[in-house]
Amino acid sequence: MKLESHLRERREAGRSLLVPYVTGGLGAAWLDVVRAVVDAGADAVEIGIPFSDPVMDGRTIQEASQRALDIGATPAKVVAEAAQLEVEVPLVVMTYYNPVLRAGHERFAASLADAGFDGAIVPDLPLDELDGWGGAAEDAGIETVLLAAPSTPPERLRAICDRSRGFVYGVALMGVTGARERLAAEAVEMGRRCKAATDRPVLVGVGISTPEQAVGAAAAADGVIVGSALIARLLRGGGPEDAHAFVAELRAALDA
Amino acid sequence: MTSPSRGAVSLAPPGPEPTGLGRFGEFGGRFVPEPLAPALADLEREFRVAWASPDFRGEFAGLLASYAGRPTPVTECERLSERLGVRVLLKREDLTHTGSHKINNVLGQGLLTRRMGKTRVIAETGAGQHGVATATAAALFGLECLVFMGAVDVERQALNVWRMRLLGAEVVTVESGSATLKDAINEALRDWVATVESTHYCIGSVVGPAPYPWMVREFQRVVGDEARPQCRDLLGADPDFVVACVGGGSNAIGTFTAFLDSPSRLIGVEAGGLGLESGRHGASVARGVPGVLHGARSLFLQDEDGQILEAHSVSAGLDYPGVGPEHAALAATGRAEYPSATDAEALAGFQLLAATEGIVPALEPAHAIGWLEREAGRAVPTGSTVLVTLSGRGDKDAAYVAEQLTGEPIA
Numbered sequence A: 001m002k003l004e005s006h007l008r009e010r011r012e013a014g015r016s017l018l019v020p021y022v023t024g025g026l027g028a029a030w031l032d033v034v035r036a037v038v039d040a041g042a043d044a045v046e047i048g049i050p051f052s053d054p055v056m057d058g059r060t061i062q063e064a065s066q067r068a069l070d071i072g073a074t075p076a077k078v079v080a081e082a083a084q085l086e087v088e089v090p091l092v093v094m095t096y097y098n099p100v101l102r103a104g105h106e107r108f109a110a111s112l113a114d115a116g117f118d119g120a121i122v123p124d125l126p127l128d129e130l131d132g133w134g135g136a137a138e139d140a141g142i143e144t145v146l147l148a149a150p151s152t153p154p155e156r157l158r159a160i161c162d163r164s165r166g167f168v169y170g171v172a173l174m175g176v177t178g179a180r181e182r183l184a185a186e187a188v189e190m191g192r193r194c195k196a197a198t199d200r201p202v203l204v205g206v207g208i209s210t211p212e213q214a215v216g217a218a219a220a221a222d223g224v225i226v227g228s229a230l231i232a233r234l235l236r237g238g239g240p241e242d243a244h245a246f247v248a249e250l251r252a253a254l255d256a
Numbered sequence B: 001m002t003s004p005s006r007g008a009v010s011l012a013p014p015g016p017e018p019t020g021l022g023r024f025g026e027f028g029g030r031f032v033p034e035p036l037a038p039a040l041a042d043l044e045r046e047f048r049v050a051w052a053s054p055d056f057r058g059e060f061a062g063l064l065a066s067y068a069g070r071p072t073p074v075t076e077c078e079r080l081s082e083r084l085g086v087r088v089l090l091k092r093e094d095l096t097h098t099g100s101h102k103i104n105n106v107l108g109q110g111l112l113t114r115r116m117g118k119t120r121v122i123a124e125t126g127a128g129q130h131g132v133a134t135a136t137a138a139a140l141f142g143l144e145c146l147v148f149m150g151a152v153d154v155e156r157q158a159l160n161v162w163r164m165r166l167l168g169a170e171v172v173t174v175e176s177g178s179a180t181l182k183d184a185i186n187e188a189l190r191d192w193v194a195t196v197e198s199t200h201y202c203i204g205s206v207v208g209p210a211p212y213p214w215m216v217r218e219f220q221r222v223v224g225d226e227a228r229p230q231c232r233d234l235l236g237a238d239p240d241f242v243v244a245c246v247g248g249g250s251n252a253i254g255t256f257t258a259f260l261d262s263p264s265r266l267i268g269v270e271a272g273g274l275g276l277e278s279g280r281h282g283a284s285v286a287r288g289v290p291g292v293l294h295g296a297r298s299l300f301l302q303d304e305d306g307q308i309l310e311a312h313s314v315s316a317g318l319d320y321p322g323v324g325p326e327h328a329a330l331a332a333t334g335r336a337e338y339p340s341a342t343d344a345e346a347l348a349g350f351q352l353l354a355a356t357e358g359i360v361p362a363l364e365p366a367h368a369i370g371w372l373e374r375e376a377g378r379a380v381p382t383g384s385t386v387l388v389t390l391s392g393r394g395d396k397d398a399a400y401v402a403e404q405l406t407g408e409p410i411a
Ligand SMILES: Cc1ncc(COP(=O)(O)O)c(C=O)c1O
Pocket: B100, B101, B126, B127, B128, B129, B130, B204, B205, B206, B245, B246, B247, B248, B249, B250, B251, B252, B316, B317, B318, B362, B364, B365, B391, B392, B393
């Protein structure tokens, strides 16, 4: 329960939560990028294990995943490298179900726990299909975060909030990851609906790319997840300093 | 010579539903991001009700007859039979409107789209046949239509790209990944996550999350449901072998379903590409391992880390690194067998059928012909009776095959 208890603690301290996403294996400095975003005020970090067919991801994260794969990233390498991190906040792996299944539920869960991960997000493993992985993760002490979406009906939303561990990931819009011009109209409503259904921390993500959008989305939730906007900076050649500067900006806006 | 049974289409009663959440044995399921999960549950509910409704079934059967040109005949191939020493019958899906079995499925899904009150359809396509069929149904039902197609396929199936545009569809070229069918499905799923409220995703094969493998199979069963009595008329018995090519597996499952309780051996021919040892093929049953892609647990070509591999086939419609979950289950129980035919064998089959019967097959079913040519007198003993589903006609492939065979473009 390290992920959830950590987020609860910070929430109780009155803080708006910020969880950046970093693609594992994206360049030699990726571990330093993770350290930099933690230093800049991240409350947890989502670490992506790149997959060949990321259907929940838009162009930016697709490109990051492909680049990481092209330079040799594998699930085992990303997990092993992440083990060197020793950061003060929980780490949450984000990957698709096939690599998990290929490794084997128990083996994958154990490797995450050994490397110091606290949680996992597997976007193509919805509530209805959670059984095999869910049990193995729980046994290994890995908290599996479930997604709720604007299309999720009320009863199902309650079941998702109940079964989710760590936090509830409210998808801010109907769509895949990627920066958007404006904060989606559904973002605030999503946060509000999740908050009404659970006492667990609720983070809203997808399409949140600027400090203003982060503040807007966090209004009805406990915090936000920011992925593509950060990754776009790295793809453009940015390094740990750029990542630090961007996350610090988000942090400052959320704290203001 | 064709079979005598022509006339109206009468549908067989609905077939058995998969168990649990879309399971065929250990395969199938609904592995999708949460935004899509409620829509798939709705779709399953709608389909179940529609498929039990005499009105819906009547309308579907009516369109299959008056629009698609069903029933299609079974043709006895005298010269080919003589050549191979086995008695070959062809189920002629090439004679349907739009030129392949894909029309059966899109008429069903088109009717369902209208019934659900949706106004837009999206589809993926490999060979372009499903894209053309979807664009056709969209024109027929007055729906907006967007078709995703890998850049590699846009090139090798240029005629079909033009046909889709003529039919009023927008064709989106997909450059990501291997730029073939798998990536077109990824892109269609990404579109659907954002548009699911107004849009139906018209999947072209027995792949994808539940209810697609079940629903598409039900819409395609008419192939085998017609063929079995047609074979009886001609042979006085079920054929010894029932053969179809397998991309995602819709023409094969559509054929096999009626024969599951027969003594016929069921053969799904996969794309052997440059040979299974080359690693460049589309033989997902023979060489795939259990995994999850595009919403279903099935057999996929993948590396030891679970990254999906690129398939290879001379035919765009078989260039897919997976197979429908029901085929994975049929392979597991041994009820169906899944050998492969190489690119070269398919090209040979393409020419053989043209020269002996005056029928130019699509490159996909040319794999079934190529397999039969190779195995006649071997795995298929001399004197056997064989039904082959000719899933489509070869017009779309003529220019491409000419280039493959002569080394230069014909125009
Ligand atoms: C003529 C034809 N046959 C077969 C296929 C393969 O699909 P399936 O295995 O679903 O029948 C295609 C796909 O494009 C096709 O166009």
